[in-house]
Amino acid sequence: MNLLRKLSCAILATAAFTTLAQTQTQPAKYNELYYQRASIFDELGVDSTSIVMLGNSLTHGCEWHELFGMPNVLNRGINGDVIAGIRERIGSIVAGRPAKIFLLAGANDVSHDLSADSIATALGELVDYIRQTTPDTKLYVQSMLPINNSFGRYKLMAGKEDTIRRINSLIEPMVKAKGATWINIHPAFCDAEGNLRSDLTNDGLHLLGPGYLIWRDQLLPYIKE
Amino acid sequence: MNLLRKLSCAILATAAFTTLAQTQTQPAKYNELYYQRASIFDELGVDSTSIVMLGNSLTHGCEWHELFGMPNVLNRGINGDVIAGIRERIGSIVAGRPAKIFLLAGANDVSHDLSADSIATALGELVDYIRQTTPDTKLYVQSMLPINNSFGRYKLMAGKEDTIRRINSLIEPMVKAKGATWINIHPAFCDAEGNLRSDLTNDGLHLLGPGYLIWRDQLLPYIKE
Numbered sequence: 001m002n003l004l005r006k007l008s009c010a011i012l013a014t015a016a017f018t019t020l021a022q023t024q025t026q027p028a029k030y031n032e033l034y035y036q037r038a039s040i041f042d043e044l045g046v047d048s049t050s051i052v053m054l055g056n057s058l059t060h061g062c063e064w065h066e067l068f069g070m071p072n073v074l075n076r077g078i079n080g081d082v083i084a085g086i087r088e089r090i091g092s093i094v095a096g097r098p099a100k101i102f103l104l105a106g107a108n109d110v111s112h113d114l115s116a117d118s119i120a121t122a123l124g125e126l127v128d129y130i131r132q133t134t135p136d137t138k139l140y141v142q143s144m145l146p147i148n149n150s151f152g153r154y155k156l157m158a159g160k161e162d163t164i165r166r167i168n169s170l171i172e173p174m175v176k177a178k179g180a181t182w183i184n185i186h187p188a189f190c191d192a193e194g195n196l197r198s199d200l201t202n203d204g205l206h207l208l209g210p211g212y213l214i215w216r217d218q219l220l221p222y223i224k225e
Numbered sequence: 226m227n228l229l230r231k232l233s234c235a236i237l238a239t240a241a242f243t244t245l246a247q248t249q250t251q252p253a254k255y256n257e258l259y260y261q262r263a264s265i266f267d268e269l270g271v272d273s274t275s276i277v278m279l280g281n282s283l284t285h286g287c288e289w290h291e292l293f294g295m296p297n298v299l300n301r302g303i304n305g306d307v308i309a310g311i312r313e314r315i316g317s318i319v320a321g322r323p324a325k326i327f328l329l330a331g332a333n334d335v336s337h338d339l340s341a342d343s344i345a346t347a348l349g350e351l352v353d354y355i356r357q358t359t360p361d362t363k364l365y366v367q368s369m370l371p372i373n374n375s376f377g378r379y380k381l382m383a384g385k386e387d388t389i390r391r392i393n394s395l396i397e398p399m400v401k402a403k404g405a406t407w408i409n410i411h412p413a414f415c416d417a418e419g420n421l422r423s424d425l426t427n428d429g430l431h432l433l434g435p436g437y438l439i440w441r442d443q444l445l446p447y448i449k450e
Contacts, residue, residue: 039434071296209264
């Protein structure tokens with residue numbers, strides 16, 4: 001028993017040292033903002049009443065607790081984040097066993113030229129991880145939003161409209177099969193050509209205020225259920 | 226009376242048209258994120274119970290309502306914003322006559338090579354505008370934070386440590402003279418040389434989670450009063 005305790009202490013000490021060393025050397029895998037936000041999220045934590053908005057710049061951009069008028073709706077978005085980045089920082093979120101997680105990811109993976117299949121696979125692994133580590137959390141996976149390349153702002157998104165549609169078609173059955181809830185918000189933002197409505201954006205990728213009102217209306221039944 | 230009503234309608238219609246035209250042409254004075262966030266803030270609004278955190282990336286980075294455990298603490302920060310930008314978007318904030326505004330601005334003005342005197346003057350004009358348009362709002366002006374150029378990340382901030390100290394020394398008496406509350410948070414973040422503590426940042430300008438805990442402790446007496 002004494003030996004077991006000593007072993008536990010040694011393991012814990014090693015883990016603490018590893019974390020400290022990682023903090024001090026700051027791995028350059030993601031940008032500075034990623035580590036700033038992730039470390040803030042670690043301090044703030046999450047609890048069983050939390051409804052977590054999880055994702056990239058689209059999630060980061062909004063003041064969700066104000067949009068829904070609910071203080072337990074938490075912003076866990078990071079501008080520029082990718083699926084692997086979300087996976088790496090999700091520890092402090094799943095540890096809190098939140099009531100609900102609303103996930104929307106993939107745009108930056110698309111801009112990094114990953115294939116629809118590899119993005120769908122990565123998203124599936126993230127869904128599996130969340131489901132396994134916090135099975136009582138209700139997990140909602142949102143479809144990727146349309147983009148509008150007529151703005152010419154994001155060269156890395158040029159011609160990627162079909163990649164996004166393909167990702168959505170791949171992840172819908174997968175998400176359902178894994179026991180998460182699929183929310184197809186994509187159509188609500190589309191113009192007649194299936195692109196992001198130009199009145200909802202000023203860069204073809206991100207949303208202006210009225211776009212977030214549409215998003216709110218799409219999610220409200222799931223937030224309230 | 227009829228003439229007056231017609232005149233009012235004409236003025237309102239002109240104002241509405243001007244706003245619409247501005248929205249449609251998207252002035253390129255600030256970046257896309259500025260207009261995205263500003264339009265979200267316009268949708269969300271502010272009311273007389275609100276405590277508004279107003280500023281640039283330092284304010285934008287945190288989830289303030291979680292940090293203080295108070296749903297009425299609102300994030301009105303925009304990454305990259307300057308004093309003139311805050312002035313231009315402040316309409317929807319002062320219109321709500323919030324209970325308190327906590328202002329921290331100036332870092333991007335410094336990076337744009339504006340002089341300490343011109344930055345202090347611009348801040349003074351912003352303070353005047355807030356005081357005049359919403360006199361019952363309690364206005365708190367925070368000192369600029371220290372920076373740490375040993376990170377070498379922000380070339381435009383190189384050698385600007387003294388500019389920041391000079392701005393703080395200029396705005397302290399000015400803020401007090403204008404009837405706002407001065408909060409000198411600068412010392413709480415300094416190392417022995419007066420630079421931003423390197424354990425609180427990963428880029429010499431922005432804060433990691435533990436930095437926001439210090440900031441919270443600095444503001445808590447004023448949030449609660």
